[in-house]
Amino acid sequence: MGCALSKTQDEHATLSTTLGEVYVFFPGLRLPRKVDFGNSLVREHYSSALIGRLAALRSKVVAAAENACKIAKANNKASETSSIYELRSALENYLSALQGMTTTEALGEEGSLSNCLEFCWSNQEDEIKESVVPSVYYELLSVLHLLAMLSLLEANLTLTPKPSSEDQRLRPNDGRKAAVEMLLEAARILDYCIERVYPNVPEDLKTKFPADVQEELLKSLQLQALGQTLEIQLGLAIDNLKATLAVKRRIACEAVKYWQMAFEGLQRVRLQNNWGEKHVLFLKWKRASAKAAAYYYHGLVLEEGPDKSKAAASLQAAEAFLAESRTLCRDFSAASPVTKKSPVWGAMKSLSQKIPDAASRAGITTTKGVSQKHSKLPELPDFSLSLQWDVYELPAIDAIWSQERSIAPRPN
Known part of the structure:
Protein backbone atom coordinates (compact mmCIF):
# COMPACT_ATOMS: atom_id res chain seq x y z
CA MET A 1 0.00 0.00 0.00
CA GLN A 214 1.98 18.94 11.23
CA GLU A 215 3.38 18.35 14.69
CA GLU A 216 0.25 16.59 16.02
CA LEU A 217 0.23 14.12 13.12
CA LEU A 218 3.94 13.37 13.51
CA LYS A 219 3.37 12.75 17.23
CA SER A 220 0.39 10.51 16.50
CA LEU A 221 2.46 8.47 14.04
CA GLN A 222 5.23 8.11 16.61
CA LEU A 223 2.77 6.89 19.27
CA GLN A 224 1.24 4.53 16.71
CA ALA A 225 4.67 3.02 15.99
CA LEU A 226 5.24 2.52 19.72
CA GLY A 227 1.79 1.00 20.17
CA GLN A 228 2.46 -1.44 17.37
CA THR A 229 5.85 -2.27 18.90
CA LEU A 230 4.05 -3.36 22.08
CA GLU A 231 1.46 -5.26 20.04
CA ILE A 232 4.26 -7.37 18.57
CA GLN A 233 6.03 -7.70 21.92
CA LEU A 234 2.81 -9.02 23.46
CA GLY A 235 2.71 -11.71 20.77
CA LEU A 236 6.31 -12.63 21.57
CA ALA A 237 5.47 -12.75 25.29
CA ILE A 238 2.54 -15.09 24.61
CA ASP A 239 4.92 -17.41 22.78
CA ASN A 240 7.36 -17.26 25.70
CA LEU A 241 6.45 -19.86 28.32
CA LYS A 242 8.41 -17.94 30.96
CA ALA A 243 6.41 -14.70 30.55
CA THR A 244 4.00 -14.23 33.48
CA LEU A 245 0.42 -12.99 33.37
CA ALA A 246 1.57 -9.80 35.10
CA VAL A 247 4.13 -9.12 32.36
CA LYS A 248 1.58 -9.71 29.61
CA ARG A 249 -0.96 -7.49 31.39
CA ARG A 250 1.56 -4.66 31.67
CA ILE A 251 2.49 -4.83 27.98
CA ALA A 252 -1.18 -4.82 26.97
CA CYS A 253 -2.06 -1.94 29.31
CA GLU A 254 0.81 0.18 28.05
CA ALA A 255 -0.28 -0.53 24.47
CA VAL A 256 -3.76 0.80 25.29
CA LYS A 257 -2.19 4.07 26.44
CA TYR A 258 -0.15 4.48 23.26
CA TRP A 259 -3.11 3.75 20.96
CA GLN A 260 -5.35 6.11 22.94
CA MET A 261 -2.83 8.96 22.76
CA ALA A 262 -2.24 8.31 19.05
CA PHE A 263 -6.00 8.49 18.42
CA GLU A 264 -6.43 11.67 20.43
CA GLY A 265 -3.54 13.31 18.58
CA LEU A 266 -4.95 12.40 15.18
CA GLN A 267 -8.31 13.85 16.19
CA ARG A 268 -6.63 17.25 16.52
CA VAL A 269 -5.46 17.19 12.89
CA ARG A 270 -7.77 18.33 10.13
CA LEU A 271 -8.02 15.29 7.83
CA GLN A 272 -10.43 15.62 4.95
CA ASN A 273 -9.72 12.77 2.56
CA ASN A 274 -10.21 9.01 2.42
CA TRP A 275 -6.75 8.14 3.69
CA GLY A 276 -7.18 10.32 6.75
CA GLU A 277 -10.49 8.60 7.54
CA LYS A 278 -8.88 5.19 7.02
CA HIS A 279 -6.04 6.18 9.34
CA VAL A 280 -8.56 7.01 12.09
CA LEU A 281 -10.26 3.62 11.63
CA PHE A 282 -6.91 1.85 11.95
CA LEU A 283 -6.23 3.50 15.30
CA LYS A 284 -9.75 2.67 16.55
CA TRP A 285 -9.30 -0.96 15.49
CA LYS A 286 -5.92 -1.32 17.20
CA ARG A 287 -7.11 0.48 20.32
CA ALA A 288 -10.04 -1.93 20.65
CA SER A 289 -7.73 -4.93 20.15
CA ALA A 290 -5.34 -3.61 22.79
CA LYS A 291 -8.21 -3.10 25.25
CA ALA A 292 -9.43 -6.65 24.61
CA ALA A 293 -5.97 -7.99 25.49
CA ALA A 294 -5.54 -5.71 28.50
CA TYR A 295 -8.91 -6.61 30.04
CA TYR A 296 -8.34 -10.31 29.36
CA TYR A 297 -5.02 -10.41 31.20
CA HIS A 298 -6.34 -8.11 33.93
CA GLY A 299 -9.23 -10.53 34.41
CA LEU A 300 -6.90 -13.52 34.64
CA VAL A 301 -4.75 -11.76 37.23
CA LEU A 302 -7.85 -10.85 39.28
CA GLU A 303 -9.10 -14.45 39.07
CA GLU A 304 -6.09 -15.44 41.16
CA GLY A 305 -7.33 -13.15 43.95
CA PRO A 306 -10.52 -12.88 46.03
CA ASP A 307 -12.47 -10.42 43.82
CA LYS A 308 -14.08 -12.80 41.34
CA SER A 309 -16.74 -10.26 40.33
CA LYS A 310 -14.17 -7.79 39.03
CA ALA A 311 -12.41 -10.62 37.22
CA ALA A 312 -15.69 -11.58 35.54
CA ALA A 313 -16.37 -7.95 34.59
CA SER A 314 -12.91 -7.65 33.06
CA LEU A 315 -13.37 -10.80 31.00
CA GLN A 316 -16.79 -9.50 29.88
CA ALA A 317 -15.15 -6.26 28.75
CA ALA A 318 -12.43 -8.23 26.94
CA GLU A 319 -15.01 -10.19 24.97
CA ALA A 320 -16.94 -7.03 24.10
CA PHE A 321 -13.81 -5.20 22.92
CA LEU A 322 -12.80 -8.26 20.90
CA ALA A 323 -16.14 -8.10 19.08
CA GLU A 324 -15.67 -4.35 18.55
CA SER A 325 -12.17 -4.87 17.15
CA ARG A 326 -13.48 -7.41 14.61
CA THR A 327 -16.11 -4.94 13.43
CA LEU A 328 -13.54 -2.12 13.17
CA CYS A 329 -11.16 -4.42 11.27
CA ARG A 330 -13.87 -5.04 8.68
CA ASP A 331 -14.69 -1.32 8.54
CA PHE A 332 -11.01 -0.45 8.07
CA SER A 333 -10.52 -2.94 5.23
CA ALA A 334 -13.72 -1.84 3.48
CA ALA A 335 -13.02 1.89 3.80
CA SER A 336 -11.74 3.59 0.66
CA PRO A 337 -9.16 2.89 -0.60
CA VAL A 338 -10.11 -0.74 -0.01
CA THR A 339 -7.40 -3.01 1.41
CA LYS A 340 -7.30 -6.78 1.69
CA LYS A 341 -8.48 -8.07 5.06
CA SER A 342 -5.38 -9.25 6.87
CA PRO A 343 -5.51 -12.63 8.63
CA VAL A 344 -5.61 -12.59 12.41
CA TRP A 345 -2.00 -12.73 13.58
CA GLY A 346 0.29 -12.21 16.54
CA ALA A 347 -1.28 -11.77 19.96
CA MET A 348 -4.83 -11.56 18.61
CA LYS A 349 -4.52 -14.91 16.84
CA SER A 350 -4.19 -16.55 20.22
CA LEU A 351 -6.51 -14.22 22.14
CA SER A 352 -9.38 -14.44 19.65
CA GLN A 353 -9.84 -18.01 20.88
CA LYS A 354 -8.81 -17.61 24.53
CA ILE A 355 -11.00 -14.60 25.36
CA PRO A 356 -14.38 -16.20 24.50
CA ASP A 357 -13.33 -19.39 26.33
CA ALA A 358 -12.39 -17.43 29.46
CA ALA A 359 -15.63 -15.46 29.33
CA SER A 360 -17.59 -18.67 28.94
CA ARG A 361 -15.86 -20.25 31.93
CA ALA A 362 -16.86 -17.24 34.00
CA GLY A 363 -20.49 -17.78 33.00
CA ILE A 364 -20.57 -14.62 30.89
CA THR A 365 -22.64 -14.07 27.77
CA THR A 366 -22.04 -10.69 26.16
CA THR A 367 -25.23 -9.42 24.56
CA LYS A 368 -24.73 -5.67 24.52
CA GLY A 369 -22.20 -3.39 22.84
CA VAL A 370 -19.25 -1.92 24.69
CA SER A 371 -20.70 1.58 24.45
CA GLN A 372 -23.55 0.54 26.80
CA LYS A 373 -21.09 -0.74 29.39
CA HIS A 374 -18.44 1.98 29.49
CA SER A 375 -19.71 3.37 32.79
CA LYS A 376 -19.38 -0.08 34.38
CA LEU A 377 -15.97 -1.00 33.01
CA PRO A 378 -13.44 -1.91 35.67
CA GLU A 379 -10.36 0.27 35.70
CA LEU A 380 -7.17 -1.04 34.15
CA PRO A 381 -3.90 -0.65 36.07
CA ASP A 382 -2.20 2.65 35.28
CA PHE A 383 1.34 1.57 34.40
CA SER A 384 3.94 4.16 33.47
CA LEU A 385 5.18 3.87 29.89
CA SER A 386 8.46 1.98 29.86
CA LEU A 387 9.44 1.72 26.18
CA GLN A 388 12.84 3.25 25.48
Whole structure:
Protein backbone atom coordinates (compact mmCIF):
# COMPACT_ATOMS: atom_id res chain seq x y z
CA MET A 1 0.00 0.00 0.00
CA GLY A 2 1.03 3.62 0.04
CA CYS A 3 2.40 4.97 -3.19
CA ALA A 4 -1.01 5.48 -4.74
CA LEU A 5 -1.29 8.25 -2.18
CA SER A 6 1.04 10.42 -4.21
CA LYS A 7 -1.47 10.68 -7.04
CA THR A 8 -4.25 13.20 -7.53
CA GLN A 9 -7.85 12.25 -6.79
CA ASP A 10 -8.60 11.68 -10.49
CA GLU A 11 -5.54 9.49 -10.91
CA HIS A 12 -6.64 7.41 -7.94
CA ALA A 13 -9.68 6.28 -9.90
CA THR A 14 -7.51 4.68 -12.57
CA LEU A 15 -5.58 2.54 -10.07
CA SER A 16 -6.63 -0.75 -8.55
CA THR A 17 -9.29 -0.15 -5.92
CA THR A 18 -7.93 -2.87 -3.66
CA LEU A 19 -4.50 -2.60 -2.04
CA GLY A 20 -2.54 -5.27 -0.17
CA GLU A 21 -2.81 -6.52 3.37
CA VAL A 22 -2.06 -4.01 6.12
CA TYR A 23 -0.14 -5.11 9.20
CA VAL A 24 1.50 -1.72 9.82
CA PHE A 25 -0.48 1.26 8.57
CA PHE A 26 1.33 4.28 7.18
CA PRO A 27 -0.13 7.19 5.21
CA GLY A 28 1.80 6.57 2.02
CA LEU A 29 4.99 8.04 0.66
CA ARG A 30 5.11 11.79 0.10
CA LEU A 31 7.02 12.48 -3.11
CA PRO A 32 9.40 15.40 -3.63
CA ARG A 33 8.89 17.58 -6.71
CA LYS A 34 11.62 19.40 -8.59
CA VAL A 35 13.25 22.50 -7.05
CA ASP A 36 14.99 25.29 -8.96
CA PHE A 37 18.38 25.41 -7.27
CA GLY A 38 19.72 27.56 -10.10
CA ASN A 39 17.61 30.67 -9.57
CA SER A 40 19.44 34.01 -9.53
CA LEU A 41 19.13 34.61 -5.77
CA VAL A 42 20.77 31.29 -4.97
CA ARG A 43 23.54 31.76 -7.55
CA GLU A 44 24.26 35.23 -6.16
CA HIS A 45 25.26 33.95 -2.72
CA TYR A 46 26.44 30.34 -3.12
CA SER A 47 29.06 28.63 -5.23
CA SER A 48 28.17 26.67 -8.33
CA ALA A 49 29.78 23.59 -6.71
CA LEU A 50 27.43 23.78 -3.72
CA ILE A 51 24.37 24.44 -5.85
CA GLY A 52 25.28 21.57 -8.16
CA ARG A 53 25.80 19.21 -5.23
CA LEU A 54 22.43 20.03 -3.67
CA ALA A 55 20.62 19.78 -7.01
CA ALA A 56 22.23 16.45 -7.89
CA LEU A 57 21.50 14.84 -4.53
CA ARG A 58 17.88 15.97 -4.51
CA SER A 59 17.40 14.79 -8.11
CA LYS A 60 18.53 11.33 -6.99
CA VAL A 61 15.90 11.42 -4.24
CA VAL A 62 13.18 12.37 -6.74
CA ALA A 63 14.21 9.58 -9.13
CA ALA A 64 14.49 6.95 -6.37
CA ALA A 65 11.10 7.94 -4.90
CA GLU A 66 9.38 7.70 -8.27
CA ASN A 67 11.02 4.33 -8.91
CA ALA A 68 9.96 3.00 -5.50
CA CYS A 69 6.35 4.00 -6.16
CA LYS A 70 6.40 2.49 -9.64
CA ILE A 71 7.59 -0.83 -8.21
CA ALA A 72 5.05 -0.71 -5.38
CA LYS A 73 2.17 -0.05 -7.79
CA ALA A 74 3.31 -2.98 -9.93
CA ASN A 75 3.18 -5.11 -6.74
CA ASN A 76 6.71 -6.30 -7.46
CA LYS A 77 7.63 -7.62 -4.02
CA ALA A 78 10.96 -9.01 -5.24
CA SER A 79 12.19 -5.53 -6.17
CA GLU A 80 10.46 -3.55 -3.41
CA THR A 81 13.12 -4.13 -0.75
CA SER A 82 15.94 -3.00 -3.04
CA SER A 83 13.97 0.09 -4.12
CA ILE A 84 13.45 1.03 -0.46
CA TYR A 85 17.19 0.65 0.19
CA GLU A 86 17.96 2.83 -2.84
CA LEU A 87 15.55 5.55 -1.71
CA ARG A 88 16.79 5.48 1.89
CA SER A 89 20.41 5.80 0.71
CA ALA A 90 19.50 8.76 -1.52
CA LEU A 91 17.62 10.45 1.33
CA GLU A 92 20.48 10.05 3.80
CA ASN A 93 23.02 11.44 1.32
CA TYR A 94 20.77 14.42 0.63
CA LEU A 95 20.12 14.87 4.33
CA SER A 96 23.85 15.26 4.91
CA ALA A 97 23.96 18.17 2.45
CA LEU A 98 20.59 19.55 3.55
CA GLN A 99 21.86 20.05 7.09
CA GLY A 100 24.15 22.82 5.90
CA MET A 101 21.09 24.91 5.05
CA THR A 102 20.03 24.89 8.70
CA THR A 103 23.21 26.50 10.04
CA THR A 104 22.88 29.93 11.61
CA GLU A 105 24.90 31.48 8.81
CA ALA A 106 22.91 29.82 6.04
CA LEU A 107 19.66 30.98 7.59
CA GLY A 108 20.80 34.59 7.93
CA GLU A 109 18.66 37.26 6.34
CA GLU A 110 21.30 38.07 3.75
CA GLY A 111 20.92 35.53 0.95
CA SER A 112 19.01 33.04 3.07
CA LEU A 113 18.60 29.72 1.29
CA SER A 114 15.32 29.31 3.12
CA ASN A 115 13.98 32.43 1.41
CA CYS A 116 15.52 31.68 -1.98
CA LEU A 117 14.15 28.18 -2.46
CA GLU A 118 10.60 26.92 -2.68
CA PHE A 119 10.31 23.26 -1.73
CA CYS A 120 7.45 21.25 -3.20
CA TRP A 121 6.14 17.90 -1.96
CA SER A 122 3.04 15.85 -2.67
CA ASN A 123 0.65 15.33 0.26
CA GLN A 124 -1.27 12.27 1.37
CA GLU A 125 -3.62 13.18 4.24
CA ASP A 126 -4.08 16.87 3.40
CA GLU A 127 -6.92 17.93 1.11
CA ILE A 128 -4.37 19.92 -0.94
CA LYS A 129 -2.42 17.44 -3.06
CA GLU A 130 0.84 19.42 -3.23
CA SER A 131 2.38 22.06 -0.99
CA VAL A 132 5.07 24.59 -1.85
CA VAL A 133 6.74 26.17 1.19
CA PRO A 134 9.86 28.43 1.12
CA SER A 135 11.38 26.90 4.23
CA VAL A 136 14.38 24.64 4.73
CA TYR A 137 12.64 23.31 7.85
CA TYR A 138 9.73 22.15 5.72
CA GLU A 139 12.22 20.36 3.48
CA LEU A 140 13.98 18.80 6.48
CA LEU A 141 10.69 17.63 8.02
CA SER A 142 9.58 16.21 4.67
CA VAL A 143 12.80 14.23 4.21
CA LEU A 144 12.67 12.86 7.76
CA HIS A 145 8.96 12.06 7.39
CA LEU A 146 9.72 10.04 4.25
CA LEU A 147 12.51 8.15 6.05
CA ALA A 148 10.10 7.32 8.89
CA MET A 149 7.42 6.13 6.46
CA LEU A 150 9.99 3.88 4.75
CA SER A 151 10.64 2.24 8.12
CA LEU A 152 6.90 1.64 8.59
CA LEU A 153 6.67 0.30 5.03
CA GLU A 154 9.56 -2.09 5.72
CA ALA A 155 7.90 -3.26 8.93
CA ASN A 156 4.70 -3.99 7.00
CA LEU A 157 6.62 -5.92 4.34
CA THR A 158 8.50 -7.87 7.01
CA LEU A 159 5.25 -8.94 8.68
CA THR A 160 3.51 -9.80 5.41
CA PRO A 161 3.51 -13.59 4.91
CA LYS A 162 5.54 -15.05 2.08
CA PRO A 163 3.29 -17.14 -0.24
CA SER A 164 5.61 -20.15 -0.35
CA SER A 165 3.15 -22.47 1.39
CA GLU A 166 -0.42 -22.51 2.63
CA ASP A 167 0.75 -22.80 6.20
CA GLN A 168 2.77 -19.60 5.98
CA ARG A 169 -0.21 -17.74 4.56
CA LEU A 170 -2.02 -18.23 7.86
CA ARG A 171 0.17 -15.74 9.69
CA PRO A 172 2.89 -13.17 9.09
CA ASN A 173 6.39 -14.59 8.84
CA ASP A 174 8.41 -14.67 12.00
CA GLY A 175 10.23 -11.41 11.31
CA ARG A 176 8.57 -9.85 14.33
CA LYS A 177 11.79 -8.84 16.07
CA ALA A 178 13.06 -7.20 12.87
CA ALA A 179 9.73 -5.40 12.54
CA VAL A 180 10.09 -4.08 16.10
CA GLU A 181 13.45 -2.53 15.20
CA MET A 182 11.91 -0.88 12.13
CA LEU A 183 9.02 0.49 14.17
CA LEU A 184 11.40 1.89 16.78
CA GLU A 185 13.49 3.47 14.01
CA ALA A 186 10.37 5.25 12.74
CA ALA A 187 9.61 6.40 16.29
CA ARG A 188 13.18 7.71 16.70
CA ILE A 189 13.01 9.74 13.50
CA LEU A 190 9.60 11.19 14.33
CA ASP A 191 10.79 12.04 17.83
CA TYR A 192 13.67 14.00 16.27
CA CYS A 193 11.19 15.93 14.12
CA ILE A 194 9.11 16.84 17.16
CA GLU A 195 11.89 17.59 19.65
CA ARG A 196 14.70 18.94 17.47
CA VAL A 197 13.21 20.39 14.29
CA TYR A 198 9.82 21.82 15.22
CA PRO A 199 11.15 24.09 18.03
CA ASN A 200 13.16 25.95 15.36
CA VAL A 201 10.21 26.54 13.02
CA PRO A 202 8.75 30.09 13.16
CA GLU A 203 5.10 30.12 14.23
CA ASP A 204 3.93 31.79 11.02
CA LEU A 205 5.53 29.01 8.96
CA LYS A 206 3.83 26.23 10.93
CA THR A 207 0.45 27.44 9.69
CA LYS A 208 1.60 26.89 6.09
CA PHE A 209 2.58 23.25 6.61
CA PRO A 210 0.20 20.60 5.23
CA ALA A 211 -1.48 18.12 7.57
CA ASP A 212 1.07 15.43 6.66
CA VAL A 213 3.92 17.11 8.54
CA GLN A 214 1.98 18.94 11.23
CA GLU A 215 3.38 18.35 14.69
CA GLU A 216 0.25 16.59 16.02
CA LEU A 217 0.23 14.12 13.12
CA LEU A 218 3.94 13.37 13.51
CA LYS A 219 3.37 12.75 17.23
CA SER A 220 0.39 10.51 16.50
CA LEU A 221 2.46 8.47 14.04
CA GLN A 222 5.23 8.11 16.61
CA LEU A 223 2.77 6.89 19.27
CA GLN A 224 1.24 4.53 16.71
CA ALA A 225 4.67 3.02 15.99
CA LEU A 226 5.24 2.52 19.72
CA GLY A 227 1.79 1.00 20.17
CA GLN A 228 2.46 -1.44 17.37
CA THR A 229 5.85 -2.27 18.90
CA LEU A 230 4.05 -3.36 22.08
CA GLU A 231 1.46 -5.26 20.04
CA ILE A 232 4.26 -7.37 18.57
CA GLN A 233 6.03 -7.70 21.92
CA LEU A 234 2.81 -9.02 23.46
CA GLY A 235 2.71 -11.71 20.77
CA LEU A 236 6.31 -12.63 21.57
CA ALA A 237 5.47 -12.75 25.29
CA ILE A 238 2.54 -15.09 24.61
CA ASP A 239 4.92 -17.41 22.78
CA ASN A 240 7.36 -17.26 25.70
CA LEU A 241 6.45 -19.86 28.32
CA LYS A 242 8.41 -17.94 30.96
CA ALA A 243 6.41 -14.70 30.55
CA THR A 244 4.00 -14.23 33.48
CA LEU A 245 0.42 -12.99 33.37
CA ALA A 246 1.57 -9.80 35.10
CA VAL A 247 4.13 -9.12 32.36
CA LYS A 248 1.58 -9.71 29.61
CA ARG A 249 -0.96 -7.49 31.39
CA ARG A 250 1.56 -4.66 31.67
CA ILE A 251 2.49 -4.83 27.98
CA ALA A 252 -1.18 -4.82 26.97
CA CYS A 253 -2.06 -1.94 29.31
CA GLU A 254 0.81 0.18 28.05
CA ALA A 255 -0.28 -0.53 24.47
CA VAL A 256 -3.76 0.80 25.29
CA LYS A 257 -2.19 4.07 26.44
CA TYR A 258 -0.15 4.48 23.26
CA TRP A 259 -3.11 3.75 20.96
CA GLN A 260 -5.35 6.11 22.94
CA MET A 261 -2.83 8.96 22.76
CA ALA A 262 -2.24 8.31 19.05
CA PHE A 263 -6.00 8.49 18.42
CA GLU A 264 -6.43 11.67 20.43
CA GLY A 265 -3.54 13.31 18.58
CA LEU A 266 -4.95 12.40 15.18
CA GLN A 267 -8.31 13.85 16.19
CA ARG A 268 -6.63 17.25 16.52
CA VAL A 269 -5.46 17.19 12.89
CA ARG A 270 -7.77 18.33 10.13
CA LEU A 271 -8.02 15.29 7.83
CA GLN A 272 -10.43 15.62 4.95
CA ASN A 273 -9.72 12.77 2.56
CA ASN A 274 -10.21 9.01 2.42
CA TRP A 275 -6.75 8.14 3.69
CA GLY A 276 -7.18 10.32 6.75
CA GLU A 277 -10.49 8.60 7.54
CA LYS A 278 -8.88 5.19 7.02
CA HIS A 279 -6.04 6.18 9.34
CA VAL A 280 -8.56 7.01 12.09
CA LEU A 281 -10.26 3.62 11.63
CA PHE A 282 -6.91 1.85 11.95
CA LEU A 283 -6.23 3.50 15.30
CA LYS A 284 -9.75 2.67 16.55
CA TRP A 285 -9.30 -0.96 15.49
CA LYS A 286 -5.92 -1.32 17.20
CA ARG A 287 -7.11 0.48 20.32
CA ALA A 288 -10.04 -1.93 20.65
CA SER A 289 -7.73 -4.93 20.15
CA ALA A 290 -5.34 -3.61 22.79
CA LYS A 291 -8.21 -3.10 25.25
CA ALA A 292 -9.43 -6.65 24.61
CA ALA A 293 -5.97 -7.99 25.49
CA ALA A 294 -5.54 -5.71 28.50
CA TYR A 295 -8.91 -6.61 30.04
CA TYR A 296 -8.34 -10.31 29.36
CA TYR A 297 -5.02 -10.41 31.20
CA HIS A 298 -6.34 -8.11 33.93
CA GLY A 299 -9.23 -10.53 34.41
CA LEU A 300 -6.90 -13.52 34.64
CA VAL A 301 -4.75 -11.76 37.23
CA LEU A 302 -7.85 -10.85 39.28
CA GLU A 303 -9.10 -14.45 39.07
CA GLU A 304 -6.09 -15.44 41.16
CA GLY A 305 -7.33 -13.15 43.95
CA PRO A 306 -10.52 -12.88 46.03
CA ASP A 307 -12.47 -10.42 43.82
CA LYS A 308 -14.08 -12.80 41.34
CA SER A 309 -16.74 -10.26 40.33
CA LYS A 310 -14.17 -7.79 39.03
CA ALA A 311 -12.41 -10.62 37.22
CA ALA A 312 -15.69 -11.58 35.54
CA ALA A 313 -16.37 -7.95 34.59
CA SER A 314 -12.91 -7.65 33.06
CA LEU A 315 -13.37 -10.80 31.00
CA GLN A 316 -16.79 -9.50 29.88
CA ALA A 317 -15.15 -6.26 28.75
CA ALA A 318 -12.43 -8.23 26.94
CA GLU A 319 -15.01 -10.19 24.97
CA ALA A 320 -16.94 -7.03 24.10
CA PHE A 321 -13.81 -5.20 22.92
CA LEU A 322 -12.80 -8.26 20.90
CA ALA A 323 -16.14 -8.10 19.08
CA GLU A 324 -15.67 -4.35 18.55
CA SER A 325 -12.17 -4.87 17.15
CA ARG A 326 -13.48 -7.41 14.61
CA THR A 327 -16.11 -4.94 13.43
CA LEU A 328 -13.54 -2.12 13.17
CA CYS A 329 -11.16 -4.42 11.27
CA ARG A 330 -13.87 -5.04 8.68
CA ASP A 331 -14.69 -1.32 8.54
CA PHE A 332 -11.01 -0.45 8.07
CA SER A 333 -10.52 -2.94 5.23
CA ALA A 334 -13.72 -1.84 3.48
CA ALA A 335 -13.02 1.89 3.80
CA SER A 336 -11.74 3.59 0.66
CA PRO A 337 -9.16 2.89 -0.60
CA VAL A 338 -10.11 -0.74 -0.01
CA THR A 339 -7.40 -3.01 1.41
CA LYS A 340 -7.30 -6.78 1.69
CA LYS A 341 -8.48 -8.07 5.06
CA SER A 342 -5.38 -9.25 6.87
CA PRO A 343 -5.51 -12.63 8.63
CA VAL A 344 -5.61 -12.59 12.41
CA TRP A 345 -2.00 -12.73 13.58
CA GLY A 346 0.29 -12.21 16.54
CA ALA A 347 -1.28 -11.77 19.96
CA MET A 348 -4.83 -11.56 18.61
CA LYS A 349 -4.52 -14.91 16.84
CA SER A 350 -4.19 -16.55 20.22
CA LEU A 351 -6.51 -14.22 22.14
CA SER A 352 -9.38 -14.44 19.65
CA GLN A 353 -9.84 -18.01 20.88
CA LYS A 354 -8.81 -17.61 24.53
CA ILE A 355 -11.00 -14.60 25.36
CA PRO A 356 -14.38 -16.20 24.50
CA ASP A 357 -13.33 -19.39 26.33
CA ALA A 358 -12.39 -17.43 29.46
CA ALA A 359 -15.63 -15.46 29.33
CA SER A 360 -17.59 -18.67 28.94
CA ARG A 361 -15.86 -20.25 31.93
CA ALA A 362 -16.86 -17.24 34.00
CA GLY A 363 -20.49 -17.78 33.00
CA ILE A 364 -20.57 -14.62 30.89
CA THR A 365 -22.64 -14.07 27.77
CA THR A 366 -22.04 -10.69 26.16
CA THR A 367 -25.23 -9.42 24.56
CA LYS A 368 -24.73 -5.67 24.52
CA GLY A 369 -22.20 -3.39 22.84
CA VAL A 370 -19.25 -1.92 24.69
CA SER A 371 -20.70 1.58 24.45
CA GLN A 372 -23.55 0.54 26.80
CA LYS A 373 -21.09 -0.74 29.39
CA HIS A 374 -18.44 1.98 29.49
CA SER A 375 -19.71 3.37 32.79
CA LYS A 376 -19.38 -0.08 34.38
CA LEU A 377 -15.97 -1.00 33.01
CA PRO A 378 -13.44 -1.91 35.67
CA GLU A 379 -10.36 0.27 35.70
CA LEU A 380 -7.17 -1.04 34.15
CA PRO A 381 -3.90 -0.65 36.07
CA ASP A 382 -2.20 2.65 35.28
CA PHE A 383 1.34 1.57 34.40
CA SER A 384 3.94 4.16 33.47
CA LEU A 385 5.18 3.87 29.89
CA SER A 386 8.46 1.98 29.86
CA LEU A 387 9.44 1.72 26.18
CA GLN A 388 12.84 3.25 25.48
CA TRP A 389 14.68 3.94 22.27
CA ASP A 390 17.98 5.40 21.16
CA VAL A 391 18.10 9.06 20.14
CA TYR A 392 18.15 9.60 16.39
CA GLU A 393 21.13 11.50 15.02
CA LEU A 394 21.40 13.19 11.65
CA PRO A 395 24.32 12.16 9.43
CA ALA A 396 27.41 14.40 9.45
CA ILE A 397 27.15 17.63 7.44
CA ASP A 398 28.43 17.24 3.88
CA ALA A 399 32.05 18.42 3.61
CA ILE A 400 31.18 20.74 0.72
CA TRP A 401 29.73 23.22 3.22
CA SER A 402 33.15 23.73 4.79
CA GLN A 403 34.36 24.94 1.39
CA GLU A 404 31.90 27.82 1.39
CA ARG A 405 33.75 30.93 2.55
CA SER A 406 30.83 32.41 4.44
CA ILE A 407 29.40 29.25 5.97
CA ALA A 408 31.03 26.86 8.40
CA PRO A 409 29.46 23.55 9.45
CA ARG A 410 27.52 23.59 12.71
CA PRO A 411 29.14 21.42 15.39
CA ASN A 412 27.30 18.21 16.25
